[in-house]
Amino acid sequence: MIHVCIRCELKYTSDYPRAGLCPRCWAEENQINLGKLARGLIDMVEMLEADLVECQRAAARAGLSPDLKKRLLMLAHPDKHGGSPLATRVFQELRGMQ
Numbered sequence: 277m278i279h280v281c282i283r284c285e286l287k288y289t290s291d292y293p294r295a296g297l298c299p300r301c302w303a304e305e306n307q308i309n310l311g312k313l314a315r316g317l318i319d320m321v322e323m324l325e326a327d328l329v330e331c332q333r334a335a336a337r338a339g340l341s342p343d344l345k346k347r348l349l350m351l352a353h354p355d356k357h358g359g360s361p362l363a364t365r366v367f368q369e370l371r372g373m374q
């Protein structure tokens with residue numbers, strides 16, 4: 277929805293009313309430093325991206341994902357290989373993995 281700021285008369289879009297003020301005037305009215313806020317958000321995004329990379333590395337170190345393990349167990353199930361000793365051994369080893 278398009279609004280016109282009651283202070284600076286700038287047109288702006290927003291779904292959230294801010295007492296008729298554009299985001300900049302609203303921030304000034306509420307003494308919020310947008311630059312500082314933006315830098316804080318950028319820092320937060322960078323920290324979350326670093327956490328995501330670390331989580332991906334930890335998952336890779338941890339071995340099989342539960343989903344991959346489930347699919348491998350289905351593929352290696354001895355019933356699908358005529359009770360083969362090799363399939364039985366592989367199936368048991370997969371079941372023992374975390």
Ligand SMILES: [Zn+2]
Pocket residue numbers: 281282283284285286297298299300301302
């Ligand atoms: Zn304004």
